Each structure stands twice: as C-alpha cells, then as structure tokens.
Amino acid sequence: MRAPRATATATATTAARATIRATTRARATARATAGAVLRIATLGDGDDAVALVSDATGTLRAVRGNESDARACALRGLGASAATRGPFWSMASAGAANANGTARALVGTSGKHLATCVVDARDGRETIEVRAEGDALGPHTGYVRDVATTRDGRTAWSCACNFAPKWTRGEDGTWTAAAARETLRLFTGDILRLCVLEDGDDVTVFCGVADGTVRAFDASTTTPRDLGAVGGDASATRGRVSALCVVDGRWLVSGSHDGRVLVHDARTPSSPAVAEIERLDGKVHDILALDDGRVLVAGEFGIEVFENAPELAPLRGDEDDEEMFGRFRSLAIRALAKTSSRLFVGAASGEVTAIRLDRERRSRSR
Secondary structure, three states: OOOOOOOOOHHHHHHHHOOOOOOOOOHHHHHHOOOOEEEEEEEOOHHHOEEEEEEOOOOEEEEEEOOOOEEEEOOOOOOOOHHHOOOEEEEEEEEEOOOOOOEEEEEEEOOOOEEEEEEEEOOOOOOEEEEEOOOOEOOOOOOOOEEEEOOOOOEEEEEEOOEEOEEEEOOOOOEEEOOHHHOEEOOOOOEEEEEEEEEOOEEEEEEEEOOOOEEEEEOOOOOOEEEEEOOOHHHHOOOOEEEEEEEOOOEEEEEEOOOOEEEEEOOOOOOOOOEEOOOOOOOEEEEEEOOOOOEEEEEOOEEEEEEOOOOOEEOOOOHHHHHHHHHHHHOOEEEEEEOOOEEEEEEOOOOEEEEEOOOOOEEEEO
16 A cells, blocks of 8 residues: 655654654654655664664654664754755665765755765764755755665765756765766656666666666766666566666666566666566565575565575575564565665554564664
8 A cells, every 4th residue: 555645744844853862762752753664774884873764754763773672863953944854755875974984875855955964873872863964965856766876975866857967975075966968867757766786887877767667877977878778668568666776786676566576687788687576466665685695575565585686586485584574574665774784674654673684683663
C-alpha cells in the first residue's frame, strides 16, 4: 500500500527545527512522531555510525546503532530557509568534508533544493546534532528525488523532474554546481533514482525513469553522452523504476513498481538483461548489495534476499537469513542503508531497525 504523499505542515516544520533531546529511554517518542521512512544515509562507519533518516512528516532523525540498541539522538534545527523544508525525499552520504573528518550528507528537499547536513558527535554525550550548513544548493525544477555520489564523495548528481545537475565539492567542503552542459537531461520522463558506476577513469550514471526505462550516461567528460536505454527500448514494458544498485562493480540491478527486478551488465548497458528474478508481490522501493555478496530487495513485500549475481538466486530456507530478515516479510520496507558492520532498515510504519551484520546482535529504534 502506497504511503500518502505528505506535506510539511507548520507543526511538522517546527518539530523538525527544534532540538529533540533523546536518551536511552526516548525510543517511544521517536516512534510516535515518525512518518513513513523515505530514505536513509549512513555517516561514519562501524559501531560509531549514524543513520540520517528522512520520513514523510517532513522531519530528519539521527539514529545511532550502539552495542545493544539503536536510539534517536538530538536533532538540531535545519535553518530558517524555506528551501530546506521537508519532506526530504532523498539523501546520500557525501564523505568527510574537512581535515577533521566530519561526515556529512546531501539531502534533497521538496523545496526544490539540495541541502548539506553535518552530524556532530560529542564524546561523553548521548546527543547528536544535525544541521544544514551554508546556503541550500539549487534550485531544481521540482522535488529532489535522489542524490548519488562518487566513492570519494567529491562529485554528486541530484535529480528533479527530467534533469540531473552535477555538483563538485571543493577542498573547503563547499559544493558548487557544474556548468549547465554537464547536466544530465532526459526527454522521456522524470528521473526517480540515480546510481553511479566507476570503472577506472570511466564514470557511468544510471537513471531510473518514470516511463519504465533505465537510461545510461557516460559522465566521464564535461559533456555527458546519452548511451540510451539500458537493455534497449524493449525494457520500457515495466512500471516506474524506483530502485537501482550496482553489484560487484559489474551488474546493474533495477527494481520497479510492478515488482520486476532485472539484472544488466553495467559495462555494456545496451545489451539485453542477463537475468530477471521472479516477479515480487508489490512495489520495489530499494535495493542494496552487502559486502558478502548478498543482495537485498526491499518493497511492499518486505525484504527478499538473493545471492550470486548476476543470477540472483533467492536465499530461502537459510536459518540465519530467516532469523535476520524474516520479521520484515509482513512489513512494507521503504529504505536500506549499510556500514561495514551494520544494516539499517526503514519501514513505512516509521520504524528504523539496526542489525549487526556479524549476526551476533541487532537493535531497534522506536
């Protein structure tokens, strides 16, 4: 069931800008005020990682997964600019912005801008501050639906309507829009999702489009080259493409609103699909590849687990996977994010679950 599109009311905006004091007993508060999770970005790594969570109420939450629990942490105001208002439809980790290693994220808003957010962790305190830094980046021509960055966090693309401008980060951490000629432009439909493949000096940006296609762009030069529809124009016979993921630096896995999941060779995008898994029972919302080779597909059906790309054989009957992911099969899952040791799962109910990927412990934010 699709969650209703939320509008940021004055109450939600005020709540987002206020500082929310959270302690180990604050789980119920975070759960009660949460809307459907829209997107999650992880800042940092390991047990010290923070998950920045956006939800349909127009708020951002910071969730830290610790040894025994994941709890909401203090959220500091996002600034007075209307450009940074929620709902925050998209976000991406943007790496360290300065010499002290402060991690930040790029957050796409319904205010048609891209905001820069930083998470500050204070030793000895159980609060984290999230704030918008500097001027909002933009504007775009519509809601910023997705953000994708290169591995080094120095180049990004954000999409709104049928355009995806390019951004570059300077040594001082300031993001600047690239020249207009470097913008990815489509005339076949709105861009909903973005994914970046880096292969040596070659950079390919994949766009999941509302017309049911995935489009590829060679972004290695100052003027991007449109490589056409992934898999050819015949691939348009599917629902809106709502999830993209590159697995093993080779395979592009895409999911759509009609429950279809296709696998293409990302290095030869014009080639036909190399695999298609059994159609899933509902919309696909996110796809994530774990470091051990498993691929998670999340949607209205919960989470399905696959292995061995490009075939993506379903992992069914595995006791460990059933223990870890079985509980999500009755839930609508909207977003996935990971660190080296932790997986964050965001649900339509607003709940965010943190799972230790070593399978020894797991925790939940309520």
